[in-house]
Amino acid sequence: MIDVNEIKIGDIFSEEIVNNLTRTQIVQYAGVSGDYNPIHTDEIFATEVAGYPSVFAHGMLTMGMTGKMITNLVGDGNLKNFGVRFTNQVWPGDTLTTKAEVKSIETISDKTQITFEVITENQNNIPVITGSAKASI
Amino acid sequence: MSKKSMPIEKGHIMMFARAIGDENPIYSDEKYASEKTGGIIAPPTFTQSSAQFDPDYFLRPKIGKPWFGSGKKPTGIEKSKNKTESSTSTNILHAEQHFEYHLPLKPGDTLTPQVSEGEKWEKESKRAGLLKFSESITKYFNQDDELVITARSVGVVTEKVVEN
Numbered sequence A: 001m002i003d004v005n006e007i008k009i010g011d012i013f014s015e016e017i018v019n020n021l022t023r024t025q026i027v028q029y030a031g032v033s034g035d036y037n038p039i040h041t042d043e044i045f046a047t048e049v050a051g052y053p054s055v056f057a058h059g060m061l062t063m064g065m066t067g068k069m070i071t072n073l074v075g076d077g078n079l080k081n082f083g084v085r086f087t088n089q090v091w092p093g094d095t096l097t098t099k100a101e102v103k104s105i106e107t108i109s110d111k112t113q114i115t116f117e118v119i120t121e122n123q124n125n126i127p128v129i130t131g132s133a134k135a136s137i
Numbered sequence B: 001m002s003k004k005s006m007p008i009e010k011g012h013i014m015m016f017a018r019a020i021g022d023e024n025p026i027y028s029d030e031k032y033a034s035e036k037t038g039g040i041i042a043p044p045t046f047t048q049s050s051a052q053f054d055p056d057y058f059l060r061p062k063i064g065k066p067w068f069g070s071g072k073k074p075t076g077i078e079k080s081k082n083k084t085e086s087s088t089s090t091n092i093l094h095a096e097q098h099f100e101y102h103l104p105l106k107p108g109d110t111l112t113p114q115v116s117e118g119e120k121w122e123k124e125s126k127r128a129g130l131l132k133f134s135e136s137i138t139k140y141f142n143q144d145d146e147l148v149i150t151a152r153s154v155g156v157v158t159e160k161v162v163e164n
Helices: A023-033 A043-049 A059-074 B010-019 B030-036 B046-053 B083-090
Strands: A012-018 A079-086 A096-108 A111-121 A127-136 B092-101 B110-125 B129-141 B147-158
Touching (some): A012 A059, A023 B010, A059 A079, A059 A111, A059 B092, A096 A127, B010 B046, B110 B147
Antiparallel strands (some): A012 A096, A079 A127, A079 B092, A096 A111, A111 A127, B092 B147
């Protein structure tokens, strides 16, 4: 977790959020979230019917994993806003890293409000998620 | 619009944290969590699993009904009979998702979503043809009618299959 007394605008934090994403993890996410779209878990359907090169992850799995990096950074229960755009698909075998850059720091009464620019990239440095988060610590 | 309440359960939170690869004990260890936040809390994107509690959710197989995923054949739905269904299921992509957190979400809470439609717009894309965007806003209220989370989702229907 970050130290609010040390943090400054422009600081960049990063964390690998998944290494070699497995089809099984995508199945886990389908099972828990209730989104059973076969495009995410059914290789035969995804390739032969939908025309994709393979199954691909739910955008919300990538957002969930990105959220893990953010909550590791800002601490539990401190997140106020979290929003993303899904810019590219995430495929089995991908390794993803989330970077969060401090954009603003504001002190409101006894709390420090910090906004971050958030980007999750795959192993080829292609952004799969871009967005922002705000925390009150 | 929709009124399907979602019970927030400890076991569901634990499984959700596992699925996103988050080992933080705040999502599973009552003793640890009670010292940190007064008890277990839900991860930031947890309300996405409210689909489990929507009886009509279209991306869950229904007992006795054909399912568009593979069985004996690559799809359980005949294309000639059901062209629109097959195209709407494979060409809808999630474009954006935003959350605002008003109160912590805890096991024992019951959330009732209030869904309203937002804006709709179109954009031409080289990669995917004509893109049709639509926005939906869900306000999740707890058992005391307090607003806990506001979620804004943008979906896009693409003309062509998108690969990167």
